[in-house]
Amino acid sequence: MVxxxxxxxxxxxxxxxxDRDGRYRKLRKSGFLLKSEAILAASKIQTEHPNLTTVKSGNESIVSYYKRWIKVYKQNAVTPITYNKYENTAKHAAELFGNLKLKDLTKFIYQERLNQFAKSHARRTxxxxxxQLRACLLEALDEKIITTDPTRKAVITGTERPKIARALNYADWIKLLLNLDTTQIGEMIIYLAAVTGMRYGEIVGLTINDINLEMHTLNVDKAWDYKYKTGFMKTKTPSSVREITVDSHTVSKLKNFIKIHSLSTNQPLFMDSKGHVLVSAEINKILTNKLNILKxxxxxxxxxxxxxxxxxxYKGVSVLSVSRRLGHSNITTTQSTYLHIIKELESQDQDKIISILENTSK
Structure with a gap:
């Protein structure tokens, strides 16, 4: 009744x-110069919000609604790691939107804040x-809390990361290995990555029990969740479970590292005395500093x-062996990742083939 x-x-x-509890409520709004304006506004409210409780819901902040939404729809439906990503979005949203209400969000405001976020984050982020935020706002649209989609046709931008070399050449690889202090946690991690090709989570997931010093092997059957700190977790794929052979120099360095650091058999090999395992940003900083020093x-x-x-x-190891050492799910992954190298080696092989055939006629 109006x-x-x-x-x-x-x-x-x-x-x-x-309201939803069956109690009578009143929705009032004043300030109209003409009665016809008040009639038009009331009609619009009733058309857009057949269930008038949604009008009141529009007074809730975007951040508050988003937090309720992830708790109801995501907390028990996604992995803890994925849920942590949704929580990170909530933190960013709080910085960008503050206490802005759902009913006050427009396409212009949304794009403006998205552009602001893009100034300090990569396009992928x-x-x-x-x-994630759009999925939540579409839910608000379905509930008729908002009447239009403020995220529609949003333009995604982001900062361009400086170009970084994909890999080191052989000489720089040797130079790095010879100048690492493998008694230090960070530099020993870097050394292992350089001589095994293991993923970061696999390396920091190693324990003393995974190292067979007599057989010169490392057992990879788990990883460590260094990002969200949930502890040990499964490897990236089932094929990532593998045994990696290492050389005598690496065995010697591992023996020395274990001797210097007091470690229990079931804790990560590279966990410090305070129970901290370096995150990716920390290990990348250590590596960058080392590379800068060595030029x-x-x-x-x-x-x-x-x-x-x-x-x-480049040293002639077969693609199949490299694939198994890296823990790729199949050889196709290795071939596609290192196609440029494989093509270069094939070109060299063609020269060898011609040379062999030419020598047979002499």
Missing amino acids: SYRKRGNAWQYEISYK VSCFHK IPRITFHGLRHTHASILL
Whole structure:
């Protein structure tokens, strides 16, 4: 039921309705110069919000609604790691939108804040943020809390990361290995990555029990969740479970490292005395500083894996063996990742074939 009355020089509408608990409520708004304006506004409210409780819901902040949404729809439906990503989005949303209400969010405001976020984040991060927040706002649209989609046709941008070399050449690889202090946790991690091609989570997931010093092998059957700190977890794929052979120099360095550091058999090999395992940003910083000191082109930590694989291929190790050492799910993954190297080696092989055939006619 709608009623109108004049208050001073302005008109007001009053809509009576029942809330979700069956109790009568009143929705009022005044400030209209003409009665016709009040009638039009009330009609619009009733059209857009047949269930008038959603009008009140529009007063909830975007961040508050998002937090409730992830708790109801995501907490028990996704992995703890994925849920942590949703929680990170909530933190970013709080910084960008503050106490802005759902009903006050427009396409312009959304794009403006998204652009602000993009100034200090990579395009991929911005895209993930937008995807998660948009899913929540579409739910608000379905509930008729908002009447239009403020995220529609949003433009995704982001900062361009400086180009970094994919891998080290053989000379720089050797130079790095010879100048690492493998008694230090960070530099020993870097050394292992360079000589095994293991993923970071696999390396920091190693325990003393995974190291067979007599057989010169490392057993990879788990990883460590260094990012979200949930402890040991499964390897990236079932094929990532493998045994990696290492050389005598690596065995010697591991023996020395274990001797220096007091370690229990079931804790990660590279966990410090305070129970902390370096996160990716920390190990990349250590690696970058080391490369700067040695005047070697900068690569990421993952670039050590590419370096290891590239050197093995250039030195004549078969693609199949490299694939198994890296823990790829199939040889096709290795071939596609290192196609440029394989093509270069094939070209060299063609020269060898011609040379062999020509020598047979002499």
